[in-house]
Amino acid sequence: MQQAYYCTKLYSSTQNPQSRIKMTLTSILSAADIANALKDCQAPDSFSPKKFFQLCGLRKKTPKEVTEVFYILDNDQSGFIEEDELKFFLQRFSPSARVLTAAETKAFLKAADDDDDGKIGAEEFQVMVLS
DSSP states (O other), X not given: OOOOOEEEEEOOTTSOTTOEEEEEGGGTSOHHHHHHHHHHTOSTTOOOXXXXXXXXXXXXXXXXXXXXXXXXXXTTOSSEEEHHHHTTHHHHHXXXXXXXXXXXXXXXXXXXXXXXXXXXXXXXXXXXXXX
């Protein structure tokens, strides 16, 4: 059984500030597409972010949906996905998935980190996914 990961996010100040929304990856992406994407990169050093985003259906989503996925993946809710979080990227989609190798993690970070600050922000993630 696939475990759902949640993100709780405050609405903007124009809405009720006490309102919260709970999102899961499977509320945005299909469980079958996620499983297919994870299956494709089971072997160590086989992960390609662009291919993964294509297979899981994220590239077909709106910029808003991609940003929502980013906040679900941002495990510590810092507003960034840091290298320590990035190695567990696949496990955010399924706890039984493998961790990324050091080489995959560094390549993923290098591909998405446009400002070279050592972390991926929401805009950088969106650009990488949708380009």
